[in-house]
Amino acid sequence: MSKAKISKADYTIGERLTYLRNVRGITQTKLAEIADVSQSTITQIEKGHKDPSLSTLTKLAHALDCHIAILFSSDDVHVFDMARLRKKYTHVNKLNPTLYHALGKVVAYAKEIEFI
Numbered sequence: 555m556s557k558a559k560i561s562k563a564d565y566t567i568g569e570r571l572t573y574l575r576n577v578r579g580i581t582q583t584k585l586a587e588i589a590d591v592s593q594s595t596i597t598q599i600e601k602g603h604k605d606p607s608l609s610t611l612t613k614l615a616h617a618l619d620c621h622i623a624i625l626f627s628s629d630d631v632h633v634f635d636m637a638r639l640r641k642k643y644t645h646v647n648k649l650n651p652t653l654y655h656a657l658g659k660v661v662a663y664a665k666e667i668e669f670i
Contacts, residue, residue, distance in 0.1 A: 567611075568600040570625050574618050575600075589617035 575585050586593040591610055598604035606614070615622040649657065
């Protein structure tokens with residue numbers, strides 16, 4: 555029995571929010587505090603019981619240190635999760651030269667398009 559591949563487009567905003575929150579090790583309560591929204595709002599969004607406003611999404615993205623587009627990403631929209639990249643590559647001088655050069659190009663491009 556094979557499992558069907560799940561596309562990023564199949565995930566809800568609530569599922570993405572839960573994932574990003576968990577990756578950062580943040581509780582719903584802490585995220586609510588940082589984003590200045592209620593904890594019940596976080597719970598309702600994550601469970602799919604509430605569609606967040608653009609204002610709420612902006613606050614959540616800022617609190618999670620990510621671009622708001624991350625919450626909408628799909629297979630055909632590639633967005634860098636800069637917080638995750640920073641955490642993973644805190645010691646860029648330890649990367650192999652090819653990866654270090656490629657990462658430099660990504661950062662330069664991100665600055666060029668005013669992403670960071």
